[in-house]
Structure formats: C-alpha cells, structure tokens
Amino acid sequence: MNKTFRIYAVIFIVVMVILALLEVNKKETTDWRKNFDINEKSPFGLFVFNNEAKDLFKNHLKKIDRAPYEYYSQNKKEVHNIVIIENNIDTESWKKIMDQVSKGSDAMLVMNLMPKEIADSIGFHSSDISFEDENVLKLTDKKYRNDFIQLDKFPSGKGFSFIKPGVEVLGKTVERKNTDQANFIKVKFGKGNFYVHSEPLFLTNYYLLKPGNVRYAQDVFSYLQDRETLWFVENDTKASRFFMRFVLGNPALKYAWWIFLGGLILFIFFNAKRKQRIVPVIEPLRNTSLDFVKSIGNLYLQEGDFHDMMAKKAQYFLNKVRMDLLIDTQNIDEELAKKLQLKTGKPMEMINEAINLIKRAQDPYASVMKEDLARINKLLDELLK
Template sequence: MNKTFKIYAVIFIVVMIMLALLEVNKKETTDWRKNFDINEKSPFGLFVFNNEAEGLFKKVLKKEDRTPYEYYSLYKKKPHNIVVIENELDAESWKKILDQVSNGSDAMLIINRNVPKEISDSIGYYDSDISFEEENVLKLTDKKYQNDFVKLDKFPSGRGFSFIKPKVQILGKTVEKKNTDQANFIKIKFGMGNIYVHCEPLFLTNYYLLKPGNIKYTQNVFSYLPDRETIWFVPDGSKSSRFFMRFILSNPALKYAWWIFLGGLILFIFFNAKRKQRVVPIAEPLRNTSMDFVKSIGNLYLQEGDFHDMMAKKAQYFLNKVRMDLLIDTQNLDSEFAKKLHLKTGKPAEIIEEAIILIKKAQDPYASVLKEDLIRMNKLLDEILK
C-alpha cells in the first residue's frame, strides 16, 4: 500500500466519522411540504385517508393510477362517483370527467390549483387567494352539520371561490375572525350529474385527520356522494414505490450511508484508475550549432573589418549558386552573362549590371572596398536570387 493511498484512506475515514457524528446529533425535522401523497406519513400526506378510504365509501372503492383520459378511453361505465384529490390532470382528462358527469356520474374534486381555467369556467366558478390568515375554520352550511368543523392552524391555503354562477349551491365556507365567510365547497349541476368542488384539501391530510373530531367533517363532505361505485384517480405514485431504491432513499440514515458509499467508491476508482509510471523527463531538442558557427564567423569578419574579403566570398557564393541552379557559365562576366542572368531570373537589367560591377570589384585584389559596397552588393545579389 503506497503512501498516497494511505493518505486518501485516512481522509475518507475522517469524512465518514464527521458525517456519522453530524447524523447522530442532527435534530429530527418535520416535513411540512404539501405533497398529498397517499404513501407519505408526513403531516400533509394522505396515508391515513388512504387507509380509511375503504370504510368511508360504503360501496366499492376503486383506486385508479391511470389518467381519466386513458381509463375512460378503454372502459364504458354506468353512472358512478369520481374522486380527484390534488391530482395533476391534463385538459383531455378533465373533459372526460365532465363527459361522465353529464351522463349521470357525480364528481368530487378536492383540489386547490390544478383545474385548468377553461374547465373551471365551463363549470361556473373562479377561485383565488382570499385570505392570508394563519388560522381559519372549515364549516358546512347545512344545519345538520353545524357542530362538525375543522380548525386549520397550520399553513391554510387561503383559497376560496371569488366568483360563482347564480345556480351554484354553496355547501361549505371558510370562517375567519377578522374577515367575512368565504365559500370553499360548492355543488354544480352539470348535465345529468353533479360536480362538487372543495378548494381546501388540507382537511384530508394526516395532520388534521388525526386530530379528534375532524374525521366527522370529512365524512360529511363525502356524504354528498350517492352510495355507488366510486373511482378514485390517484397520482401515479404507486409506480414509483416499486423503485428498488425507494426504501433506502426514504430513510435518512440509509440515504446518507448510500451517498457516502457511492462517494467513496468514486474516489477509489478515480485514484486507482490513474496510470502508474515514472515521470517522463523532458528531452531538450538538439541545438542547431550551424547558426552559432555562422554568427561567430560573421562577428570575426566584422571585428577585423575586412570588407574586401567578405565581398569576395559573397561573390564566390553567388556565382556558384548561378552555376548550380541556373546552369549559367560564370567564366566571363560579360554582356552575354548579364543577358542570360536577366532572362532566367527576370530581374531588371540595371540591377544585374550594377551587381556584376560590384562582383568584379570584389574579385579585384587591388580594388578599394568600402562597407557601403559590401552592403549594396549583398542586397543586390539577394534580390537577384530571390
């Protein structure tokens, strides 16, 4: 076991110990989210109602996780009861429900915000936020139910019906100390059936159903439905409960252990998957010493100041280049030579004539050569061979 692996192992163990201590000392928190899930035991889940629903409905209760559109597209049903509790449905499913109600079925919609506006308009109501009070009371308008009510002391939605058509019957209200009563439970005659809409589904949650006396209000609300087969369209949460990780992820301790295990596994794979080899040293490329040699020779000639010798060597190099590349005889630097050089290089005749004069001057051992002559000849010869 190398030193690096030991360091990472120690870090991993320390992190696990810290997480374990945090988990042990963590205070249990309550999930107050309004999930309305039939499998949730949190305050605003529907676990209690789901277990008591069979006894609440005297006839057969059928829970259906398909959408109303899918269900009624496959089956033709005689008049029955329809229950929808905080279920996200598409517009086509709502239309199927309205079709069933118009043919004699009754629908109980205990729902807050999920009815499309075009559907609620066709039924005959508008709902909106009517209150921001922290507490209110749900009561039914029927005198025989006056003693049965639910006090909402935890996060009431404050929803109510701001507009109701004249023929709509008000069955329940939200009662507050500082405000006038607001309708929250209505009955609408629709074709051959009835639609019941309650806009405060909190009274069905675990928190309120477990309080003494509140179950009576729930029974009274559903008593408006006739005694016949009831179909409850529940959200598709039952399918997610079959997910093999659901139990682990729903338990905080197991969930933390699972994520720690995955994190450790990823770290282990990451650090052990790295290729293990010696560091490859950087190889410096071989240096081109030819350029250094040329610079040294150039500096030598420059220090000596022998411009004549430098012109002679430049002229010699140029004539050799002309013989090898252009195949021109350089024995006689006459007009014939100048003509051939002009034809093969395409350079102006004046430049070639001036260059030939400077070459002859470089070849004359007794000629007086200046630095300017060397510079000029070098420029001309480079221009010709360019």
Template sequence: MNKTFKIYAVIFIIVMVILALLEVNKKETTDWRKNFSVNEKSPFGLFVFNEEAKSLFHNQLKKIEKTPYDYYNQHKKNPHNILIVESEVDTESWNNILDQVSKGSDAMLVVSEMPKNIADSIGYYDSQISFAEQNVLKLTDKKYQNDFITLDKFPSGRGFVYIKPQVEILGKMIDESKHEQVNFIKRKLGKGNIYVHCEPLFLTNYYLLKSGNIQYAQDVFSYLDNKETLWFVESSTQTSRFFMRFVLANPALKYAWWVLLGGLVLFIFFNAKRKQRIVPVIVPLRNTSVDFVKSIGNLYLQEGDFHDMMAKKAQYFLNKVRLDLLIDTQNLNDDFANKLQLKTGKPIELILEGIELIKKAQDPYASVIKEDLVRMNKILDEIVRI
C-alpha cells in the same frame, strides 16, 4: 505503502467515522411538504383518509390508478361517484368526467387549483387567496352548522370568485379577520352534479387525526349518493428504471455508494490541486440596472404616492396596447373595451374593471389607496403582460 496512499487511507477512515456518527445521532424530522400521497404518513399525506375511505363510502370505494381517460375508454359504467383529491386532470380526462356526469354520475373534486378551462366549464372564473395563518371551514347547510374544522397549519386560503348564478354555494372559509370566501360549490350538469372543494388539507393526516375533524369530512362527502365511488389516484406501483435503484433502495449500500463517491471526489481534488495551477476568478461586470429599479421602487413605496404609481402603470399599459395590439387608446370607451377583449380573449368584466381603474389613475383629483394600486396592477398584468 507510500506516503500519498496513507494520507488517502486516513481521510477515507475519517469520512467513514463521521458518516457513522451522523447516522447514529440522526434525528427523525417531520416532513411538512404537501404531498397528498395515499401511502405517506407525514402530516400532509393521505394515509389516514386512505385507511378510513372504505367505511366513509360504505365499502363501495374503488381506487383507480389510471387516468379517467384511460379508464373510461376501457370500461362502461352505470351512474356512480367520481372522487379526485389534489390530482392533475388532463383535458381528455376532464371530457370523460363531464360525459359521465351528464349521464347521471356525481363528481367530487377536492383540489386547490383548477385549470382555467375546467373552472370556466364548472361556473367560476378564478380563485383568490387569503394569507391568514388560521382559517375555519364551515358548511352553509343549517344541519351542519355545528360541524367545522380549523386549519392552523399552512392553510392555502383559497376561495372562489366570479361564481355564476347556476352554481350553488355549499361551504365557506372564514379567516381570522372574519372575512368569508366561498370554498365549496355545487354545479348541476345534465343528470349529475359536480362538487368542487378548493382546500384539500382537511383530508390530510394532520387534521383527520384531530378530535372532531372527521365529522367535517363526513359532512362534505354526504352530498354524494350511496353508490359505487371511483377514486382516481396517481399510480404508486410504477418501478423506477434508474439503474442504481437497487443500491439506493438499501440504506447500507446507499451510504457505501456515497462514501465511494466522496472518496473519488477527494482523490480528484488533491491530485488536481498538485498538478493544476490556480485559475484566477474574473468577476463579471455587475448589472446595476436591477438595483436602480429596486431603489426607485422603494422610493415610491416610502413616499406612498400610490396615485402617481397608478398613473405610470396605466401609461405603460396603454403604450403596450398601442404598440403590441395596435389599438387606439385615445378614447377608453366601449369600442376600446370590445377591441381589447377580442384581441386578448380576457373576460369583458375584467377589462371594464381595468378601464375604470385606468380612468381613476388618470384623474388628478381622484382619491386612491394602496388597494386600488394592487388591484389595478393585478388586473392589467392579467389582461396584457407588461
């Protein structure tokens, strides 16, 4: 046994001992990721809701591990309830859901974000976000006024804006500053109804296990008629095709595999260190343009000259419109707004609001505040990305 082999053997034993000590002293950590998985017992999983869902829907609940598109192409159903909780809905599936709703089914979508084309078809334009650390969810119906839920852990703070007149408001979110945002709506389509709730956290383990919170969930689902409910969930039975799945599925084999890899890395490292000369590190030239832009931005922010910043933003936006969209920006009138709407496809209300803010920025005597700058920046970036 030569000296080199003894060194590697000692290193290997030390690594094994360290891994064993780490495993023995390992502490369970709480997974706070918003996974919304029906099999997860972590705070933001849906294990509790999955267990209680059958009684909540009067034992008429059926979980479907297919997309609505695949399921409805294979099954013809009488009017029923459709439930989707924080799952992606593709365009084809959405068309199938709309078809079922028009025939008399009711759909309950508990999702934090919705694709724009789907949101438009329901009757609201977009969602806004409150950054408060605590929100209260309440329903507008007087018979539910005493039932509410307080979200004190990572609330999304989402709410609906630009709601169309034919949409009925069923619930609101109230933040710490008493600011209200609509977060639960109803839209009648054909013979059925679509319900959208944009805060799925109230269905997670963390909140359902708190005393009294289950009542809010019961109130939300009470809007669905007592009939068969199809809950479309993401498939949990797919088997991994990774060739190492058996090794990684067993803790003992998994740790042995990582130890083997660690030993190989150490072997390569020490061998390479002896045989290869050190390659000098050549530090590339630093691009100071970003630092310069940040410095200028911080200077404007410290000065608080929001009017000047709005004027520059308006100037850059109009220059972008002239160069890229070939629209004359000399007169910001209705003709300009219509041309911009045709070339960008953005809502005319959004464009008109942006034009008003541009005019305000160009007026040297106008009084502006920080909120005007923030709103203008958001609207102009949404119309034409600068």
C-alpha cells in the same frame, strides 16, 4: 503501500467517521411539504385517508391508477361517483369526466386550483380568498353546524369568486378579521353534479388524526350518493417510489450510501488532481434572466392572451400595495383610491383609471385589447415609482 496512498486512506477514514457521527446525532425533521401522496405518512400525505377510504365509502370505492381518458376509453360505466384529490388531470381526461357527469354521475373535486377552461365550463372562478395563518372550515347545512375543522398549519387560502347563478355554496372559510368566503360548492351539470372543495388539507394525516376532524370529512363526502365510486389517484405514484426511497428510508443502508458517495468523491478528487494537465478557460455563465423574461413575454404575445397578462399585472400590483404601502386591497373601491392617492401622491384621475383597469383585469368575462394591457402596465408602473 506508498506514503501518498496511506495519507489518502487516513483522510478518507476520518471524513467517513465524521459523516457517520453527524448522521447518528442528526435529529429527524418533519416534512411539511404538501405532497398529498396516498403512501406518505408525513403530515400532509394521504396515508390515513387512504386506509380509511373503503369504510368511508362503504366498500364501494375503487382506486384507479390510470388517467380518466384512458380508463373511460376502455370502460363503459353506468352512473357512478368520481373522486379527484389534488391530482394533475390532463385536458382530455377532464372532458371525459365532464361527459360522465353530464350523463348523471357525480364528481367530488378536492383541489386548490382548477384549470381555467374547466372552471369556466362548470361555472366558477377560484382565487386567493385569505392570507391568514389560521381559519376554520364549516358547512352551511344546519345539520352539520357542529362539525367543523380548524386549519392551524399552512392553509392554502383558496376559495371561489365570480360564482355563476345556480351554484350552491355548501361550505365556507371562516376567519376573525374577514367575511366568510365560499370554499365548497355544488354545481349542476347536465344530469349530474360537480362538488368542488378548494382546501384538500382537511384530508391529510395531520388533520384527520386530530380528534373530531374525521366527522367533517365524512360530512363532505356524504353529499355523494351511496354507489360505486372511482378515485383517480396519481398515475405514477407506484413508479415514482424508486429504489432510493427504500435505501434512504433504512438507516443502515443510508449510512452505507453516504460512505460510498464520500469515497467516490474523494477518489475522483485525488485521481483528477494527479492526472490534471491543462485547465481550460471557462467562460462565466451569462445571465439569461432577461432573455427568459423576453421569451415568456413573446410567448404571451403570440398567444394573444392579453386578459391573462393584465390579470397577472394587476395581481402583482395589488401584492406590492399590500406589502410596500401596507394598504388592504380586499375591496377595489373609492376608499382604496383615496389611500393610494395619500400614499403615492399621484393624481386622482390616474389612480381612478388604474383601478378601473384592475377591475377589468379581474373580471374573467371582460373584453381586453392590446392597448388596455399597454395602458395598465404604464399606469401601474408609474404609481409604484
């Protein structure tokens, strides 16, 4: 055994011992990501709800791990219940769901955001209604007034605005400093109904394990009729749990994996150092941020969706006003215009024109031209100087 190899072996052993000690003494950290995975026991997984769902739906529940489009294309169903919980559904599948509801089925959608074209078809518009760290979810029905749930960890702050006539509000988000905002609605659609809840956190492990919170979940799903219920779960949930999830979940295998990676890195490092000859000149990475912004801008222009661009520009401006000028932008009115005039020193005519354009941008039914987009962009940039 030559001297060089012995040096490498000693370095490798020392590094592996250090890695092992670090792993042994490492404290387990809580995963607070909102994964909404039925197999996850982390705070914002759906493991508890998944185990209790059959009892909640009186054994009428059937989990479907296929896309709604694929399932309904192959199965003809009588009227039934449909449950979607924070699932990415494609457009064609949404059309199938809407067709089932129009024929008499009921759909319970528990999601932060709905696709715009679907929300417009059903009759509402979802948006940010809260920026508080805590709030309370309550139902409007008097028989459920004692059943509520307090969200004290990362509430999404999503709710409903621009609700069309005929939409029934079943639940609200309650805060100390703000007025109550709708978060649970019922929409009549054909012969059936859509029930849409904008805050799926109440179904996660963290909240269901708290005493009394299960009753709120039971109340929400009690609006569905007692009949067959199809729950469309993530299509690739099983496939996504590849072998590394098992390896990293077992401490012994995890340490072996890290030792293997460490040895491989050392081998590559020392082996490459011995055989390396000419080092090629590597050009520094070019900053492509501006090109990316231009590409996105060109894409919007090609689509011709000037209204969406105006809405994003207005949202960005209002956020800057809240963060930089410390002005409340909940109400877009004369009071806001006066505060902007005092803070920015800009002419009141300019501010009033900008506010009118912001209102148009926030109105999903307003007609917007290219010239309006150019004007609001110029005005809002001028106000923020």
